Amino acid sequence: MSGRTINLTLRVWRQQGPGAPGRLETYQAENISTDASFLEMLDIVNERLTLEGREPIAFDQDCREGICGMCGAVVNGRPHGPERETTLCQLHMRHFRDGDTLIIEPFRARALPVVKDLAVDRGALDQIIIAGGYISVNTGQAPEANSLPVPRDDAELAMDAAACIGCGACIAACPNASAMLFTGAKISQFALLPQGRPEAARRALSMLARMDKLGFGNCSNHKECEMECPKGISISNIARMNREFLKAALLSREKIPA
Amino acid sequence: MQLDAKIPAGPLEGKWDRQRFELKLVNPANKRKFDLIVVGTGLAGGSASASLAELGYNVKTFCIQDSPRRAHSIAAQGGINAAKNYPNDGDSIWRLFYDTIKGGDFRAREGNVYRLAQVSNWIIDHCVAQGIPFAREYGGLLANRSFGGAQVSRTFYARGQTGQQLLLGAYSSLMRQVAAGRVTMFPRREMLDLVLVDGAARGIVVRNLITGEMERHTAHAVVLATGGYGNVFYLSTNGMASNVTAAYRCYKKGAGFANPCFTQIHPTCIPVHGDYQSKLTLMSESLRNDGRVWVPKKPGDTRRPEDIPEDERDYYLERMYPSFGNLAPRDISSRAAKLVCDQGRGVGPTGRAVYLDFAEAIQRLGKAEIEARYGNLFQMYEKIVAEDPYKTPMMIYPASHYTMGGLWVDYNLMSTIPGLFVLGEANFSDHGANRLGASALMQGLADGYFIIPYTTGGYLAGARLPEVSADHAAFKESEAAARQRIDRLLKVKGQRTVASFHRDLGQIMWEYCGMGRNDEGLAKARKLVADLRAEFWENVRVPGADTDFNQGLENAGRVADFLEFADLMLLDALARRESCGCHFNEAFQTEDHEALRDDENMAHVAVWEYAGEGREPVFHKEPLVFEFVKLATRSYK
Numbered sequence: 088m089s090g091r092t093i094n095l096t097l098r099v100w101r102q103q104g105p106g107a108p109g110r111l112e113t114y115q116a117e118n119i120s121t122d123a124s125f126l127e128m129l130d131i132v133n134e135r136l137t138l139e140g141r142e143p144i145a146f147d148q149d150c151r152e153g154i155c156g157m158c159g160a161v162v163n164g165r166p167h168g169p170e171r172e173t174t175l176c177q178l179h180m181r182h183f184r185d186g187d188t189l190i191i192e193p194f195r196a197r198a199l200p201v202v203k204d205l206a207v208d209r210g211a212l213d214q215i216i217i218a219g220g221y222i223s224v225n226t227g228q229a230p231e232a233n234s235l236p237v238p239r240d241d242a243e244l245a246m247d248a249a250a251c252i253g254c255g256a257c258i259a260a261c262p263n264a265s266a267m268l269f270t271g272a273k274i275s276q277f278a279l280l281p282q283g284r285p286e287a288a289r290r291a292l293s294m295l296a297r298m299d300k301l302g303f304g305n306c307s308n309h310k311e312c313e314m315e316c317p318k319g320i321s322i323s324n325i326a327r328m329n330r331e332f333l334k335a336a337l338l339s340r341e342k343i344p345a
Numbered sequence: 346m347q348l349d350a351k352i353p354a355g356p357l358e359g360k361w362d363r364q365r366f367e368l369k370l371v372n373p374a375n376k377r378k379f380d381l382i383v384v385g386t387g388l389a390g391g392s393a394s395a396s397l398a399e400l401g402y403n404v405k406t407f408c409i410q411d412s413p414r415r416a417h418s419i420a421a422q423g424g425i426n427a428a429k430n431y432p433n434d435g436d437s438i439w440r441l442f443y444d445t446i447k448g449g450d451f452r453a454r455e456g457n458v459y460r461l462a463q464v465s466n467w468i469i470d471h472c473v474a475q476g477i478p479f480a481r482e483y484g485g486l487l488a489n490r491s492f493g494g495a496q497v498s499r500t501f502y503a504r505g506q507t508g509q510q511l512l513l514g515a516y517s518s519l520m521r522q523v524a525a526g527r528v529t530m531f532p533r534r535e536m537l538d539l540v541l542v543d544g545a546a547r548g549i550v551v552r553n554l555i556t557g558e559m560e561r562h563t564a565h566a567v568v569l570a571t572g573g574y575g576n577v578f579y580l581s582t583n584g585m586a587s588n589v590t591a592a593y594r595c596y597k598k599g600a601g602f603a604n605p606c607f608t609q610i611h612p613t614c615i616p617v618h619g620d621y622q623s624k625l626t627l628m629s630e631s632l633r634n635d636g637r638v639w640v641p642k643k644p645g646d647t648r649r650p651e652d653i654p655e656d657e658r659d660y661y662l663e664r665m666y667p668s669f670g671n672l673a674p675r676d677i678s679s680r681a682a683k684l685v686c687d688q689g690r691g692v693g694p695t696g697r698a699v700y701l702d703f704a705e706a707i708q709r710l711g712k713a714e715i716e717a718r719y720g721n722l723f724q725m726y727e728k729i730v731a732e733d734p735y736k737t738p739m740m741i742y743p744a745s746h747y748t749m750g751g752l753w754v755d756y757n758l759m760s761t762i763p764g765l766f767v768l769g770e771a772n773f774s775d776h777g778a779n780r781l782g783a784s785a786l787m788q789g790l791a792d793g794y795f796i797i798p799y800t801t802g803g804y805l806a807g808a809r810l811p812e813v814s815a816d817h818a819a820f821k822e823s824e825a826a827a828r829q830r831i832d833r834l835l836k837v838k839g840q841r842t843v844a845s846f847h848r849d850l851g852q853i854m855w856e857y858c859g860m861g862r863n864d865e866g867l868a869k870a871r872k873l874v875a876d877l878r879a880e881f882w883e884n885v886r887v888p889g890a891d892t893d894f895n896q897g898l899e900n901a902g903r904v905a906d907f908l909e910f911a912d913l914m915l916l917d918a919l920a921r922r923e924s925c926g927c928h929f930n931e932a933f934q935t936e937d938h939e940a941l942r943d944d945e946n947m948a949h950v951a952v953w954e955y956a957g958e959g960r961e962p963v964f965h966k967e968p969l970v971f972e973f974v975k976l977a978t979r980s981y982k
Contacts, residue, residue: 090694104894120619122731127623134842137888137897145894147411149584151624153725154509155415170728177728202555203894210532213412217524221517222476226396226794229467229474233431236485246478246503249510253414282476 091121093185097132099144100192105200105208111190121181125168126151126158128180145204153177153317156252159259160205161192166256166315174254174317194259198266198302209255211301212269218297218344219290220273222282241279248275250318257312257320263304268312270298271328272320278331288335295332296344346601346954348967351755352456357442357973361460364756368803376401379805382549382564384536384591386413388508388786389769390570391515392793397568398522400798405562406519407531407551409586414516417572417584418789421508422629422722423492424500425472425786427465432489436497438462443974445784448494448674449749449777450926450942451976452604452950454969456756457774464795465787469501471794475514479503492782493630494674494981500783505629505721511786515793534560535899536591537827539567539598539765540819546764547813550823552831554899557892559824561815565808566764566801569595570793573748573770575608577907577914578859579851581745582614582627588903589910592752592771596913600760601952601965603753603773605910606918609780609927610860611746612678615729616698620848625744626729628701629722630782633671635706635715636739638662638678640699644689650700650738661685665937669981676779676927676940677981679743683860684938686742693740702738743860747785749776749927750917753952753967757800758792761954763808766801768792773950778926831891834901839884843901846881846908850874854911858918863931867919871912878908913953913962920964923947944976 095116102109114136119128126148133143148158153174160175162168168178183189193201198211237245249272257268274291277283283290306325313322335341353363371379379402383394386408394406408416430436442462446453473479473487480488480502489498503510522528534551540561541547548563574589575581596602613628639660641653661681666673673681682699685691692698707715712735716723723734730740751773758766758774769789776784857870881904889895924933924940925947933941950967 120621122618123621124623124729127621130623130844131621133897134844137842137886138840140888142889143897145896149410149415149586150417150420151585152420152626153728154420154506155410155417155584157410157415172724173728177725179728179731181731206894209411213414213520213530213532216517216520219524221521222474223521224471224474224518225399226392226471226518226798227467229470232429232466232470232473233486235473237481238485239481239483242478242481242485245476246480246510249478249503249513250506252509253412276478277476280476280478282474 092118093121093180093183095119095183096188098188098190099204101144101204102201104203109201119180121179123180124151124176125178125180126176145206147206148176151176154252156254159194159254159256161194161259163190166194166259167317172317172319194255196258196264196303198264199255199258207255209253212253212255212266214301215266215270215294215297216273219286219293222277223286235281237280245276245279248272248279248320248324251320252318254317256315256317258303260311260315261304262309262311263307265306266298266303267306267325267328268316268320268322270294271324274328274331275324278327287331288339288341291328291331291335292341292343346761346952346963346965348601348753348761348952348965349755350454350967351757352454357455357459360456361463365799368799369806371802371806373401377403379403380405380564381566381568381801382407382562383568383570384549385416385570385572385771386516386519387416387418387570387572387769388512388515388789389793390568391416391512391519392790393568393570393768393797394528395515395518395522396794396798397801398525398527401527404522404528405531405564406528407534407536409533409535409554411532413519413530413532414513416512417587418512418786419509420584421786422505422627423631424490424502424507424783425468425511426492426499426783427469427501427787428462428499429466429469431487432498434497436499440497441465441499444495445775445781446777446974447977447979448781449779450940450979451777451944451948451971452925452969453775453777455971455973461775461788461791464791467795468787468790472511472514475518477503477510477514490631491634491672493633493672493678494781502631505631505719508786511790515790536571537594538823539595540823541598541762542813542817542819544763545808545810546762548815548820550820550827552827555894557895559828561820561824563813563815565805565810566766568766568768568797568801569752569771570768571771573751574910575745575748577850577911578745578854579847580617580622580625582611582625585624588906590903590906593906593910595752595760595762595765597955598762599955600762600765601753601954602913603950603952604750604917605914605953606858606921606928607749607778607926608745608914609675609747609749610679610743612675612682612743613701613741614744615726616693616695616740616742626725627746628726628739628741630675632701632719632722635718636671636701636703637705638671638699638701640685640690640692650692650702659685659690666981673981674779674781680860680929682743698740698742700738701741703734704738707735747780749773749778749780753950757803758796759800759804764804766797768797778928831898831902834885834887834898834905835891837882837885837887839886841884842886843897843904846877846885847904849877850908850911853877854914858915861929861931862918864919867915871915874908874911874915881905881908916962917951917953920951921947948976
């Protein structure tokens with residue numbers, strides 16, 4: 088906590104709606120405490136815009152502690168800004184210098200259309216989960232919890248994958264706008280656990296087919312998703328997903344959905 | 346208003362069994378003829394939607410965020426309690442029940458709390474089956490840790506992200522039902538009114554937050570799981586979108602509101618540092634397993650913590666509560682922090698903070714072990730505060746976190762409005778005057794997975810519910826009223842932003858209705874809130890239009906409701922002539938500043954009934970009957 092303040096020039100993407108043309112507009116952010124978060128800095132700018140009778144910048148956000156996955160924008164070309172393993176809400180202004188210019192844009196991908204300004208529609212990520220990102224167990228069916236031991240290392244790896252917050256930064260970072268890190272994380276979490284094995288083949292085939300259908304690109308090993316992931320999800324999850332997919336396509340009786 | 350809690354008679358252990366037998370059933374083939382609305386997709390709403398759909402009902406589920414996976418349950422860190430007794434340390438359903446009812450300072454119902462403890466074990470079974478990666482021992486079996494208010498280890502956890510993992514489990518079950526066509530999902534919708542037909546809840550009016558359009562949705566019953574109202578304090582650990590609007594609109598439609606003054610102030614949050622600040626971040630209570638809380642013995646000591654020798658430190662929780670020490674319950678720990686800061690012994694730039702020190706634990710267990718246990722929390726702290734908690738003690742201070750009060754429900758989780766069920770933090774039911782750590786996740790999932798599937802059936806099978814269409818006059822009226830309110834907000838065009846009003850409201854509530862309360866302050870706060878509310882409607886500035894994605898407008902509606910609701914909290918705090926749990930009226934305290942209950946006159950649930958615009962709400966009592974536990978003075982010494 089330093090009590091310092093800085094002044095910044097913001098160039099922010101403004102777009103009225105999904106079909107409308109967008110443009111970068113310039114705003115000054117003045118006397119910003121370096122202890123403020125990036126979103127608090129945007130709050131301050133928005134308060135001023137409101138009082139000046141101008142429309143505030145729309146941006147998605149909720150928990151402001153880096154776990155809900157609702158916030159996210161590209162700052163100077165990097166999803167969630169320059170700090171590693173940090174969501175936009177946990178990015179603090181102490182990482183910027185007085186006088187900096189920040190270019191702030193929405194996550195861009197064909198499958199994630201802009202809703203307004205910096206807010207995008209990530210419904211496609213729910214669609215990928217709907218295709219098989221679950222274990223089919225009804226309430227009431229479960230056996231006693233300790234009846235199925237899970238090796239600690241497997242549980243830990245599954246937890247590493249399960250830490251995904253579904254923010255979409257991996258897609259925004261990828262030159263192919265691929266959702267393979269997101270999809271691979273969910274497929275890996277269940278593939279690593281004995282509870283997930285019965286449906287593993289069907290899950291891998293179905294989720295990947297849905298991913299393609301929704302207009303996401305493929306992985307060509309740029310690894311930018313891993314670099315920008317605020318939760319440090321490893322691309323080894325993509326490799327595991329590919330193995331699961333191959334095993335399922337070649338060796339199981341499951342068919343790739345049309 | 347009739348308050349019949351409908352708790353079955355007979356021994357505690359058999360109540361829920363008996364109720365499940367006595368509740369009528371809906372034939373499997375008839376279930377698909379019923380439409381159910383679930384509002385909210387946190388642990389309670391998500392699990393309820395999935396479980397009801399699995400049974401065969403048609404479920405329409407609504408959430409405020411862009412995806413049901415983002416509800417604020419996701420931010421819960423530490424864990425979920427269950428009475429599995431895996432550590433063999435003496436736990437049992439009865440002990441979990443007793444700890445919870447004692448932790449709530451004997452202001453919850455025995456029947457409800459016992460049921461909660463009974464179903465706690467099924468929750469763990471179900472969550473493991475869903476593929477939730479709980480922490481495990483090397484043998485592959487589930488690990489446990491300790492939490493405040495308990496002397497056994499009964500908390501299951503997934504690193505510091507237990508809420509996230511449990512929520513994603515409920516979300517995945519919900520998505521499975523969307524795939525099966527049994528749930529229709531409506532994201533980015535905000536509930537603006539509950540619609541009653543012939544006195545029963547038959548639907549809701551929502552605003553589509555992207556287009557601004559009003560939508561009417563009909564159903565045979567409505568399940569509300571919209572969380573708590575902690576954001577009445579402006580600064581809280583809640584998500585920015587967490588609000589009281591849906592619950593408050595139900596209150597205005599006749600649902601009783603219970604114990605609104607029971608609001609939990611969590612002891613371990615990162616302290617306030619600037620007036621631009623938008624929220625406070627929780628540091629999980631699990632940290633108190635290994636962290637020691639202290640302040641300097643001498644008031645006004647400005648030395649750096651490492652320069653203060655051991656014998657000049659006051660480990661005040663260990664001193665005041667030797668048997669629970671740093672794991673004293675939340676209300677008690679929060680109040681103790683306030684006490685030492687009021688004595689001028691607080692630390693940090695504002696003097697409103699205490700140390701949470703890991704030096705001893707790091708020495709005893711090694712840095713690697715501390716990192717394995719709390720790594721993500723330490724990282725989060727360092728990001729926000731820019732200090733390394735492995736080297737310098739954390740600074741923490743209490744913050745608004747959870748609300749035990751909520752809409753009144755009976756044993757079936759039905760409100761005073763037939764057909765309106767309320768789950769999770771939105772209801773008042775199980776935590777009394779103080780919630781223990783790791784119990785919110787347990788209650789949300791108990792309500793959603795294991796209680797509501799039975800009790801909705803009981804209601805639907807016994808109720809006569811004629812078909813209702815969205816063109817019914819009641820829907821038109823509700824929509825018109827919601828629209829009118831939005832127009833009114835946009836028309837003020839004043840000089841102050843919504844956030845500035847919210848900030849002022851928060852300051853009033855924190856000052857007069859926070860950790861320490863007194864009659865004079867509460868009365869003063871009622872006046873201040875009334876003035877602020879009047880100014881809001883004359884001087885607020887809401888940008889933009891209603892036919893658009895307009896976050897300023899969304900927020901304005903929520904703050905307008907908080908400004909009304911705050912008065913209910915203050916009234917309730919004035920009416921409770923005792924101190925209990927989180928509610929500490931300075932006039933009622935023991936010699937050593939502990940809460941002084943009045944079991945003779947105050948062992949009741951306070952329930953408020955809306956009486957119309959500008960009129961004082963009507964007060965009702967549901968007496969709390971204790972047949973199985975002896976009311977004791979809560980002691981953690």
